Amino acid sequence: MKQKIPKPGSAVRGSTTGRPIMALLDLVGRRWVLRILWELRGAPLTFRGLQEACGGISPSVLNQRLSDLREAALLDLVDDGYTPTPLGRELLAQFTPLTIWAEKWAKAVR
Amino acid sequence: MKQKIPKPGSAVRGSTTGRPIMALLDLVGRRWVLRILWELRGAPLTFRGLQEACGGISPSVLNQRLSDLREAALLDLVDDGYTPTPLGRELLAQFTPLTIWAEKWAKAVR
């Protein structure tokens, strides 16, 4: 477990400038990160609820990601499960319109 | 090299539904995918130009990603280097505002 999670202001994989966008690109370039956020766009989910929602992600990676996302201030664990912080919800909002682009993409590559 | 690149309409890692958004989440969840697109947002770049721009990405992975992105109809290799397709440029446009969010994020986690 040698991973150091990307945060703005410090060097990340592939960039030493500390530019926030580079930290973001590194963060979302990890498997499951966006998917986890995505599955939490509606109601909060428990650890095991997330496992199912993500199609059987292994608990070790899920736990790693949840720690990462909490440390990055994008997720919180509250009474009824994991849920995005306001900041995380803002990021999520930026990704929501991608469903529409993805549909278009689907038509193009078909 | 057992990777099968995610495309809308077929099963991807973590989802068997074929929903386009799932293919997208799988695609961008691979290392370097977004970064490569990002570095091509301005002028086209050659293979080696991309290598440098991405801070020394190994050529094997770069080549893998370039093939993936070309097969996904997001990238093209033209005379003066790799450049996004119109579709890829559209996707890129959705990610551009993330710089602003990332700045906000930087302030929040600091």
Added chain:
DNA sequence: GTTGATCGCTACGAAAACCGTAGCATTGGA
């Protein structure tokens, strides 16, 4: 016509990331 510089790209062994399965400790209700 050979040398040198660049191009896109490949081979391959090592390291890192990820996975699947099993199970632990805790909590709360029956």
Added chain:
DNA sequence: TCCAATGCTACGGTTTTCGTAGCGATCAAC
């Protein structure tokens, strides 16, 4: 006390990524 559900950890095996070296092609200069 027993049962179910919670968050999470351990650990060995597989997949993905990395780092270095180098190949074949192209083109310009000498």
